[in-house]
Amino acid sequence: MEEKDLQLIRSAKHGSKEAFALLVQNYKQYVYRTAYGILQSRTDAEDVVQEAFIKAYLSLAQLQEERSFPSWITTITTRLAIDLIKKRQRASPVTWDDSWLQIQDPKHDISHTELRLSVHHALAELNEDHRAILILREIHGFDYQEIANILQIPIGTVRSRLHSARMQLRKTLENHL
Structure with missing residues (x-):
């Protein structure tokens, strides 16, 4: 975290609306x-x-x-998103940056677009808990303890859900490819 962000946070904590507006600007894409x-x-x-x-x-x-x-703003965001899913109980297509996913098996000669579509469909098949774990770990790079804190679950549950999510994603991708 950069020093200027720390200064903005301190200023915002002391009531500066301008500092908070800049924090929003700096973190809105991340959130x-x-x-x-x-x-x-x-x-x-x-x-x-x-x-x-x-x-x-x-x-x-x-x-x-x-x-x-x-991690604090991620915790707030993740909880709100999961609460909304549970409230609405509906599925929608997902698109996201899947650059973290590398399939390097030469027998799978597919374009990047086809890979994105396959990942898109595979992620849509995951439940919200598995999808959240993958996003927090693979997209945002949080470690297991940070994920446990964000989701308020034991670290062992993080590990098992992440493993299950990866296995389910892999199996689904193999079926799509």
Whole structure:
């Protein structure tokens, strides 16, 4: 985290609306990618982003360690997104940056577009818990302990869900390819 972000967080904690507006500007794409990856819907993700920043603004004074702001805002966003999914119980297509996924098996001679579509369909078949774990780990790069804190689950559950999610994703991709 850059020093200027730390300064913005400190200023925002002391009531500076301008500093918080700059924080929103700096983190809105990050928060959006998290929400969108879980929700699979642009409209829902935009709603969650707004709600996440409102919650963050209202509870910023409670943030103990400024350096934990990225994981703190991710926790808020992830919980809001999962709550929305559970509330609506509906499925929508997902599109996201799948550059982390590398299939290097020469027998699978497919284009990047075909791979993205296959990943798109495979992710849509995962439940929200597995999708959230994959996004937090593979897209945002959080470690197991950070994911456990964000989702408020034991670290062993993070490991088992991540393993299950990867296996299910792999199996589904093999069937699509």
